[in-house]
Amino acid sequence: MHSKARPAPWVGWIRRGSGGYGGLGAIALTLACQTNPAPSASVPPSDGANAAASDTAATRPKAEADEPREGEGWLDSATAQAEAARILEQISQARNLPVTGAVNVDVVDKPGIREFAKRSMYETTTPEELRxxxxxxxxxxxxxxxxxxxxxxxxxxxxxxAGFYDPKQKTLYIGDFVDKVTLSMVVGHEIAHGLQDMHFDLKKHQEPLRHRSDEEVARRFLIEGEAQATYLAWVAGEQGLAAIDDGVLDAMGNQVLDMAHIVSDYPMLARSLQLPYADGTATVARLVRDKGWEAIDALYEQLPESSEQMLHIDKLLAREAPIPTTIDAGGLESMFPGSTLAWYDTLGEAELLSMLAHVEPSSVARRAAAGWGGDFYVALDTGIDRQGEGSPNVPLVVGVTVWDSDRDAAEFEENFGSYLERMVPDHALDRRGDMVLFATGIPETVQASRLLSTAWKGVKVSRPDRKERRRRRKERG
Structure with missing residues (x-):
């Protein structure tokens, strides 16, 4: 990121599992620290918070004239604690959840963030698995x-x-570099995580979902989207989320997709990191406006199953489940004597959207990703040394995506083909009806057509009944 413009902060950083957003994106998105860097103060429920909440000025982010001058390390624990104490009960009222406990608050510098991230990264992921x-x-x-x-x-x-909340320690950490304008946003978002934890046990909801990345990502959309929607409801005052126009919600997500290449050297990971804060927030806000915060409470009892549900509120309300899809890797392994099945997982609509947005405007990428029904991929270490090809030894990845209709599949095939042409030199792509098969990391010595034919034989899809398929097609027009 050295030469890029500074991105918007990812404020809702929490502990991670070992699965997740296609791999690295989830590790970055849901990491958090397990130990306190120093003794932390506690913000108890405030008896006088109701009076503060009735003061219009007190319910808005503000910068005090006598605060320390901004800059690296300007923010100290006392200032962060005071801001958290000011905000906690107001956030509680905006979210319609009572404060039932205390939230610890501390500050951390950038080297500290990196140190804690590295320590946390290997809590449930080994260095070998990360590689x-x-x-x-x-x-x-x-x-x-x-x-x-x-x-x-x-x-x-x-x-x-810019900040993160650790459910294990019941502590929120704020970057000591956060400026005065941003401070209330960061604290407000993190305090919302603390409130979530009081009522829904965040630690329970972030247990690793190994080989079920898209389901894990859906939970991140819910948790981060709710926290940011809570902050926005607080900022909006008496009108709450009703004050936020749909156009604003749509623009947040589209900006994440369209601007990632400007703010990051790793734009697809950046999209993966920020989509829960944008599209997750939009879905939560729309659900709250329609059915109230009680509908969000209910989601913690019946968690979303896919990022598709958190990208499309109609899919969430219908509880449209992913189509069970797998690939039997036996045939592929027989093509490569001595090969091993290194990994298998799901991608999900959000991950595919992040990839498509690398080659298409957000509007086109969203259309191409919509209609997703399910997916699955396997990664094989073939045993073929590719250094002689001048290529690092990446695994052979074979994946299949299933769509709501043949038309949806054809639209995805066209746009995903553009992505592969630009980003993956050793790829193959094929479609059969409403399914699209892809392969990446294909060794030069392997005939792509034979590889695809073998892979198709291993694809297994448990399709919905005809009535359900007709309903899906009708929804897609």
Whole structure:
């Protein structure tokens, strides 16, 4: 990110599991620290908060004239604690959830963020697995093939994170570099996480969903989207989320998709990191406007199953489940004696959207990703040394996506083909009806047509019944 413009802060950084957003994106998105860097103060429920909430000025982010001068390290624990104390009860009222406990508050500098991130990264992920996930994403063109995935994740976090909440320690950490204008936003978002934790046990909801990345991502959309929507409801005052126009909500997500290449050297990971704060917020806000905060409470009892549901409120309300999809890798393994199945997982609509937006405007990328029904991929270490080809040894990745209609599949095939042409030199792509099969990291010695034919034989899809398929097609027009 050295030569890029500074991105918007990712304020809602919380502890992670080992699955997640296609690999590295989830690690960055849901990382958080497990230990306190120093003793932290506690913000108890405030008896006088109701009076403060009735004061219009007190319910808006503000910068006090006597605050320390801004700059690296200007923010101290006392200032962060005071801001949290000012905001906590007001956030509680905006979210319609009572404060039932205390939230610890502390500050951390950028080197501290990096140190804690590295420590936390390996709580549930080994260095070997992190390198594997990096190689898988490199095979699909999401990160460069010659860069260290650990450094990519740590650089993203050190440069972009403004604050984070740790459910294990019941503590929110605010970057000591956060400026006065941004401070209330960061504290407001993180306090919202503390409120979530009091009522819904965030630690429980962030348990690793190994090999179920898209489902894990859906939870991130809910948790981060709710926290940011709570902050926006507080800022909006008495009108709450009703004051926020749909055009504003749409613009947030489209800006994330369209601007990532400007603010980051790793734009697909940047999109993955920021979409929960944008599209997740939009979905939560729309649901609250329609059905109230009680509908969000209910989502913690029946969690979203896919990022598709959190990208499309109609899919969420209908509880449209992903189409169960797998690939039996046995045939592929037989093509490569000595090969091993290194990884398998789901991508999900959000990850595919992040990839498509790399080659298409947000409007086109969204249309191409909509109609997603399910997906699955496998990654094989073939045993073929590709250094002689002048290529790092990335795994062979074979994936299949299932769509609501043949038309949806054809639209995705066209746009995803453009992505592969630009980002993946050793790829293949094929469509059969409402399914699209892709392969990346194909060794030069392998015939692509034979590889695809073998892969198709291993695809297994448990399709909805005809009535359900007709309903999906009708929704898609």
């Amino acid at each position: 594997l996930l990096g190689r898988v994403q490199a095979s699909m063109g999401i990160i460069p093939r010659d860069e260290d995935p650990e450094q990519i994740v740590l650089d993203l976090l050190e440069d972009g994170v």
